[in-house]
Amino acid sequence: MESVFEIIAEPNRRAILSLLTISEQSVGEIERQLRMPQPSVSKHLRVLREAGFVDSTVDAQRRLYRLNPKPLQEIDTWLAQFRRFWSAHVDALERYLDRMEHPQPAQSKKKPGTKPPRPKPRKTT
Amino acid sequence: MESVFEIIAEPNRRAILSLLTISEQSVGEIERQLRMPQPSVSKHLRVLREAGFVDSTVDAQRRLYRLNPKPLQEIDTWLAQFRRFWSAHVDALERYLDRMEHPQPAQSKKKPGTKPPRPKPRKTT
DNA sequence: CACGTATATGCCACTTGCGGTATATAAAAG
């Protein structure tokens, strides 16, 4: 359970994280809303807490849990390297729309690519 | 191994995906660059292929694998719901810099929030 | 203090994924 990716691999933990985007919640509230046994909730919260996905504060007998975005940012950072791959489609659409808006204005100079290199088109598998 | 999250939970698979951002690669090339045993590479590629993370084409005895961004977009979409949480820090910085630039101009009316609601400040755990 | 509520933890059984090794398949080379 070292990496952030393993943490969010568990569906119930992802559900808890999503739930906490609404507002902070006690264990009991999570238990009821997600309809999962209390020990299970506590265990998953423990994992999330130790991995830094959530913080908790004490409110009498309750523990209030709230989201901590740091580890999720880490995942977002890892994803960054792949963004250019799906922006490829958008770029193609952009070029298409551009041609629609400016129907061949004589000989416009080709704009030097300001965006990161795009993956080559691929033949289907 | 149903969900995309479980797929990317495995470090070697993430390494393969990162490697494929450079260009398409054969099994042998991946094997050498990542220094992992060939059966291991093939197994992970199988998982990635069946989950739609990669496509493959045949080149004689070789199989060329290349990235397919679709499932990664899915992860990105899931992450979207948390983005407002880390933009919170940026907002705080923005407000700070704003105060620096405009040193208390009498009583400036509080600008109504145009951005999505921000999580409340939290007392430390 | 006894009791109820809220949460955490310990234990156990089960499943599943991974690494390793050997082997099968398939195409090229000789």
Added chain:
DNA sequence: CTTTTATATACCGCAAGTGGCATATACGTG
């Protein structure tokens, strides 16, 4: 056709994560 190269698959053993259940801990209430 035999051999070599490239990749896939089958089998096995192990480790780790998860769910379920019982129980411990801690706080509030009467």
